[in-house]
Amino acid sequence: MKNFPFVFFLLLVLAGQRALACDQCKKYNDADFQITAASITHHKSLGVLVWEIQVKGQAGKTQPKPIGRLDGAPVLGYVFPTTLKASDIGFNQTEGIVAMALTSHPDFDDTPLWDENNDQRYDNDGIIWHAHWVLLVEDKRVPGGLAV
Known part of the structure; x- marks a missing residue:
């Protein structure tokens, strides 16, 4: 599990560079999203x-x-596709590519019971970069052809 095959890296690059599918998102296509390397290391x-x-x-x-x-x-x-099955991570048995996604989304907070940044507000933590398990499925409507 130290290194995933070349296909993993190719999918990662495509997903990372093409994740911004809408016109308003083009402003985010900068050096912070130009992936040069990715790895997963088991310690x-x-x-x-x-x-x-x-x-x-x-x-x-x-x-x-x-x-x-x-x-x-x-x-x-930033999206890391894996070779895991959906059931390996607690999802129902379903088709798709299991991926670890590191995300930031300021308009909704998916953990409203916790205050991750300790500012006494429980509804504003979505902007903090955090991880999600996601399932990628084919979607020809978006660049790169994969969507959550």
């Missing part, structure tokens, strides 16, 4: 996987600008 002694991405700019520096509504809200992300 057996610690019992952890380290997911690493390198970009021309600074990973995570660019954050989406909130638009004040859910419809059309920008979601930025």
Whole structure:
């Protein structure tokens, strides 16, 4: 599990560069999303996987600008496709590519019971870069052909 095959890297590059499918999102196509390398390393002694991405700019520096509504809200992300099955991560048995996505989305907070940035507000933490397990499926409507 130290290195995934070339296909993994190719999918990662395509997903990372093509994740911004809408016209308003083109402003986010900068060096912070130009992937130069990616790896997943298993540290057996610690019992952890380290997911690493390198970009021309600074990973995570660019954050989406909130638009004040859910419809059309920008979601930025770095996506690591895997060879796992959906059932391996607790999803129902279904078709698709299981991926780890690192995301930032300021217009909605998917953890409203927690205050991750300790500012006493429980509804504004979506902009903080965080991980999600996602299922990628074929979608010819978007560049790159995959969507969550």
